[in-house]
Amino acid sequence: MKHDAPSEMTPQMRARKCADLMFASDSASPGLGMAITDIGPGHATMTMTVRQDMLNGHRICHGGFIFTLADSAFAFACNSYNQLVVAQQNQITYLSPGKEGEVLTATATEASRSGRSGVYDVRVTGEDGRAVALFRGLSRSVKGQHFPEEETTE
Numbered sequence: 001m002k003h004d005a006p007s008e009m010t011p012q013m014r015a016r017k018c019a020d021l022m023f024a025s026d027s028a029s030p031g032l033g034m035a036i037t038d039i040g041p042g043h044a045t046m047t048m049t050v051r052q053d054m055l056n057g058h059r060i061c062h063g064g065f066i067f068t069l070a071d072s073a074f075a076f077a078c079n080s081y082n083q084l085v086v087a088q089q090n091q092i093t094y095l096s097p098g099k100e101g102e103v104l105t106a107t108a109t110e111a112s113r114s115g116r117s118g119v120y121d122v123r124v125t126g127e128d129g130r131a132v133a134l135f136r137g138l139s140r141s142v143k144g145q146h147f148p149e150e151e152t153t154e
Contacts, residue, residue: 009149011041015080018146019044022079029072032065036076042110042120044076050098061098063133069106070122070135077108078118078137084144085118092135102127106135116141 009017019039023029029046032054038045048069056062071090078085098104105125112119122135 011081014082014149015039015041018079018082019076021146022076026072028068032068034069034072037105038107039076039080041080042077042113043108044073044080045105045107046073046076047103047105050100050102050104052100054098055100058097059100061100061102061104063092063094066094066098066104066124066133067092067135069104070108070124070133071137073106073108073122074120074135074137074139077110077120077122078113078139079146082145082147082149083141084146085139085141087137088117088140089138090135092133094133095131096126098126098132104132108137 016039019036023036032048034046034048036044036046046069050061054061054065070092106122108120108122110118111121118139120137120139123131124133126132
């Protein structure tokens with residue numbers, strides 16, 4: 001497969017390459033059955049099927065797994081510019097339960113990105129389209145890139 005020179009890389013190609021590199025090094029997300037279904041500059045969508053071992057004492061998806069799905073989508077969205085980014089603060093509001101066997105979808109979108117700080121909103125939905133949770137993540141960029149490339153000023 002031919003790789004374009006960094007100067008020829010589009011923002012979409014950069015986002016995809018960052019996601020592929022991060023996912024290959026991520027044990028948690030694939031270990032929970034998560035998959036990236038969409039990625040682009042400042043946004044990401046991930047899915048996860050609620051397994052029996054993810055159910056709490058009420059026989060609904062444990063909130064920690066819903067949080068982890070949202071957090072993973074947030075991570076891929078804010079790391080889509082080939083700048084290393086970590087979470088600074090996250091908050092979640094649960095709206096309805098995830099059910100065993102159901103595919104949950106987390107859609108992360110960039111609300112703001114300025115300097116080293118970013119704000120991302122993640123909506124977690126059930127298969128029927130109902131809102132399961134709303135998550136807000138605050139990000140902070142740190143030194144480094146996912147792959148060698150000249151600094152970008154996007």
